[in-house]
Amino acid sequence: MAYLDAAVTAQERSARRGGAPVRAAVEASLSEFGGKVAHHEAHAVVYYEGDPARRLYELVKGSVMLYKLLPDGRRQVVEVLRPGDIFGLSDGAENDCTAETLTASEVREIDLRQVERSEELQRVLTKCLTNQMRVLHEHAVLLGRKSAVERVASFLMHLVPDRGGAGCIGPDEDADEDSYDLQLHMTRQEIADYLGLTIETVSRVVSDLKRRGVIRVDKADKIHLNKVCTLCQMTGMH
Amino acid sequence: MAYLDAAVTAQERSARRGGAPVRAAVEASLSEFGGKVAHHEAHAVVYYEGDPARRLYELVKGSVMLYKLLPDGRRQVVEVLRPGDIFGLSDGAENDCTAETLTASEVREIDLRQVERSEELQRVLTKCLTNQMRVLHEHAVLLGRKSAVERVASFLMHLVPDRGGAGCIGPDEDADEDSYDLQLHMTRQEIADYLGLTIETVSRVVSDLKRRGVIRVDKADKIHLNKVCTLCQMTGMH
């Protein structure tokens, strides 16, 4: 746990590295509500925890993570967002998380007063928040009750469309000839902070999966799943 | 980790014990939208994870926890709700959690079709979900990054109005003559499953706090905080 720069005010905090999409998008887009689309490069901070919450954001393209820091520098990535997701909503006056891009991203910014007015916007919001709640619930199980191997397996499975989530069918008993190519776009540090582990543990688990032939590591952030179903069985959910 | 009865269908699962409110209520009530108010006794299941999501619920009185089970019986309590909170909203066709009362409770049930129609309801919902999101973010930090002592300290501080949460002022350097009486309404098992610990660890930490004079344990679920500020400093947040 380094981040010794962390126990200070929002703007003084330094950025971190990483970057990759995580799950399938919610249908609706908020383009109809106007708002500027801002372009951010990778590892750019959209806003800081503790900053006044001024706008609502919709991730249009790329990927963004939300994280919180403890005063001693420990970090927890609480969400990894994908296009269609909404963030920046706060029930207080301040943002409760820092939002930082993982990859170059496009973010639509919508004035909070608009939200009060538009009925349609409220409807989309409810839908989106409900979905994020489900994801957070599942993540709480991961953080509170899963082993390191189960966390990493769950993380990887979540990157496979229609697998790993609540609606996952579970492993296909017979043939495990399913394979899948992943681009993580996150550093080991970001993955570790998302999974509540250390960088070393993540690395060790990945190496172990490799050794067992479940995955192939082409580059640190480019992983091929040799046996999707075997991996699925390692998530603790089947 | 017992719960061996868990790896089965929703209705077959057995109930668990416990019960206590956790934080201050959101202003709005949904009484204006009608809906029946159901009375549940303590440790009653309102709905099961996996059941078709038919209605929206508002906790009127009492306290309710939401939890998820892994097939091998490990449990994670993902939320502890207090009056004013809304639950049962699902973005799929099924509930993603089991909802169980901690104490005798009153729960208002609202038809999901109402939600589609009412603009005002949407507004209240957005507000309520945003608040729950913030709580879930904070809980992710607890589960992913805090030590056992920090978890228990955070848990207890959350039960003190205006303390423990994001808006907590932090410990008052000087006089720590603040003291406070708590009624937990949760068993050690429920607390452990909420904090991602074992029952033994919770017990040991509580005993330790007692030994150090930070708290006084009148009954297992009736705890007096002798030094609120000392406890506050043990949450890892100051």
Next chain:
DNA sequence: CGACCGGTTGAACTGCATCAAGCTGAGTGG
């Protein structure tokens, strides 16, 4: 009174963190 349930306490174990090297590949400059 005995059984049972929730809680506490102790002893031993272990999974993950911590500490410490070494490795790899991209960028830089001579």
Next chain:
DNA sequence: CCACTCAGCTTGATGCAGTTCAACCGGTCG
């Protein structure tokens, strides 16, 4: 084109916080 550097990653050795297993305690209920 090669030496150097530096960041991100991997690997090994060791330590410890929290789990596991087990015994016991106190209150309650039949």
